[in-house]
Amino acid sequence: MPKLVQYRHRCIGCAVCCAMQPRYWRMSRKDGKATLLNADLKKSVYVLGVSNQVAEEMVEVAEACPVRIIKIF
Amino acid sequence: MPELLSPVGSFESLRAAIDGGADAIYFGTEQLNMRAKSINSFSLEEMEAVAQICKTHGVSAYLTLNTVMYDHDMQLIKTVLRRVKECGVDAVIASDFAVMERCREMQIPLHISTQANVSNVETVRFFAQFADVIVLARELSLRQIDHIAREIKRQDIRGVSGERMRLEVFVHGALCMAVSGKCYLSLHEQNASANRGACTQNCRRPYAVRDLETGNELVVDNEYIMSPKDLCTLSFLDEVIRSGADVLKIEGRGKSADYVYTTTQCYRQAIDAVASGTFAADKVKGWMEELSKVYHRGFWEGYYLGRKLGAWTTSPGSAALERKVYVGKGSNYFSKIAVAEFEIEAGALAKGDTIMVIGRNTGVLKLSLEEMVVNGEYASSARKGDLLTLPIGRKVLKTDKLYKLVTNDA
Ligand code: SF4
Numbered sequence: 304m305p306k307l308v309q310y311r312h313r314c315i316g317c318a319v320c321c322a323m324q325p326r327y328w329r330m331s332r333k334d335g336k337a338t339l340l341n342a343d344l345k346k347s348v349y350v351l352g353v354s355n356q357v358a359e360e361m362v363e364v365a366e367a368c369p370v371r372i373i374k375i376f
Numbered sequence: 377m378p379e380l381l382s383p384v385g386s387f388e389s390l391r392a393a394i395d396g397g398a399d400a401i402y403f404g405t406e407q408l409n410m411r412a413k414s415i416n417s418f419s420l421e422e423m424e425a426v427a428q429i430c431k432t433h434g435v436s437a438y439l440t441l442n443t444v445m446y447d448h449d450m451q452l453i454k455t456v457l458r459r460v461k462e463c464g465v466d467a468v469i470a471s472d473f474a475v476m477e478r479c480r481e482m483q484i485p486l487h488i489s490t491q492a493n494v495s496n497v498e499t500v501r502f503f504a505q506f507a508d509v510i511v512l513a514r515e516l517s518l519r520q521i522d523h524i525a526r527e528i529k530r531q532d533i534r535g536v537s538g539e540r541m542r543l544e545v546f547v548h549g550a551l552c553m554a555v556s557g558k559c560y561l562s563l564h565e566q567n568a569s570a571n572r573g574a575c576t577q578n579c580r581r582p583y584a585v586r587d588l589e590t591g592n593e594l595v596v597d598n599e600y601i602m603s604p605k606d607l608c609t610l611s612f613l614d615e616v617i618r619s620g621a622d623v624l625k626i627e628g629r630g631k632s633a634d635y636v637y638t639t640t641q642c643y644r645q646a647i648d649a650v651a652s653g654t655f656a657a658d659k660v661k662g663w664m665e666e667l668s669k670v671y672h673r674g675f676w677e678g679y680y681l682g683r684k685l686g687a688w689t690t691s692p693g694s695a696a697l698e699r700k701v702y703v704g705k706g707s708n709y710f711s712k713i714a715v716a717e718f719e720i721e722a723g724a725l726a727k728g729d730t731i732m733v734i735g736r737n738t739g740v741l742k743l744s745l746e747e748m749v750v751n752g753e754y755a756s757s758a759r760k761g762d763l764l765t766l767p768i769g770r771k772v773l774k775t776d777k778l779y780k781l782v783t784n785d786a
Binding site for chain 1: 406407446448451452455
């Protein structure tokens with residue numbers, strides 16, 4: 304299963320991911336960074352298993368993130 | 377005499393700014409600053425150390441909080457401002473009204489960022505309800521600054537603290553082609569908002585102009601059509617000071633510690649020379665030589681002298697005359713005899729080389745290798761794996777880096 308990964312500590316809170324895929328991303332009101340919903344925290348990165356189709360949809364988001372901290376593996 | 381304000385993006389450059397003679401420093405924290413992408417910002421925990429170091433050295437510390445702010449940032453703004461109060465940071469630099477309002481509520485001294493594009497005295501009066509210092513738009517001429525400064529005195533415009541409003545101007549560093557940094561190029565090209573600190577520096581690349589109808593390319597004599605040279609006011613700093621600017625700011629939170637040290641030191645000496653009436657052409661020449669050694673894209677005097685924007689860079693990177701090459705890191709320090717040991721990890725050093733040590737505690741030290749002790753013995757060269765010992769008065773840490781300075785002929 305493809306994995307969606309976010310290096311959250313480097314997020315600058317621009318909200319682009321959230322605007323593109325609101326079902327997966329939410330802006331945290333607590334620290335102003337984007338939260339990948341339902342993701343697991345593994346060694347300071349957030350990881351979410353997704354279907355092939357979702358992974359494909361996320362390619363666009365990963366490319367749009369200005370600090371390139373969203374990766375698909 | 378005006379206050380000299382230096383940029384700080386790391387503990388190394390903090391030390392460098394203090395050693396260079398800054399009266400005040402500015403820094404960023406978390407993601408809410410215009411250099412968010414260049415990772416050169418301090419964490420909320422580190423803010424206390426920054427404030428403490430500044431206090432010890434009698435230097436003021438200002439926090440920049442000057443990005444575009446969204447609703448989801450409100451809690452973080454509060455958290456940051458609470459930390460500002462706790463740590464005793466002297467003021468916040470901002471341009472968003474939400475931050476201004478919060479600062480007023482929490483009675484935190486505020487400086488209005490250049491992002492607010494303040495260009496006239498009425499606007500200064502408006503912001504006086506919230507702030508004590510105004511960072512003027514970078515597009516003003518000295519005559520306009522002089523006028524605003526006189527009017528502030530004449531109308532006795534006072535800020536929140538009850539003191540007369542103070543004006544801050546940029547004296548040195550990178551310029552942006554957009555008016556007061558409101559640039560949308562990165563957003564347009566890469567979806568990266570420069571106004572959230574994610575500037576991708578599209579303006580610094582070469583461009584071609586093509587006629588879409590004929591497909592012909594227009595001949596432009598310089599392809600860097602959007603990349604202005606760096607601002608440098610040193611040669612007329614006496615005039616800048618005479619115009620009534622109270623704070624002189626150096627740009628460059630993303631720059632290295634040696635850049636901060638050299639620019640701060642040159643401007644410190646220049647301000648002191650103006651104060652003592654010894655500011656002269658031969659001194660300017662010396663300072664300019666120093667400044668051209670560190671990172672720059674060529675210099676021009678900005679809009680201050682009323683000239684048009686027209687000085688563009690001709691190459692992609694730095695035009696610095698010197699370059700530092702990494703050779704090793706600190707490995708030990710013998711306090712009793714004030715000797716530092718470095719492990720050489722790359723390249724080689726020879727007697728006569730000029731080296732530079734950069735560290736949190738050491739700041740920026742430039743030394744000439746007159747005598748070399750390698751692996752405990754006098755030697756004339758050192759290479760990878762060797763241990764080099766040097767007498768250094770300040771404690772060298774394991775995070776200290778050792779560089780060799782070479783002339784840049786690229
Ligand atoms: S696009 Fe990237 S930087 Fe922007 S909010 Fe999402 S994760 Fe953070």
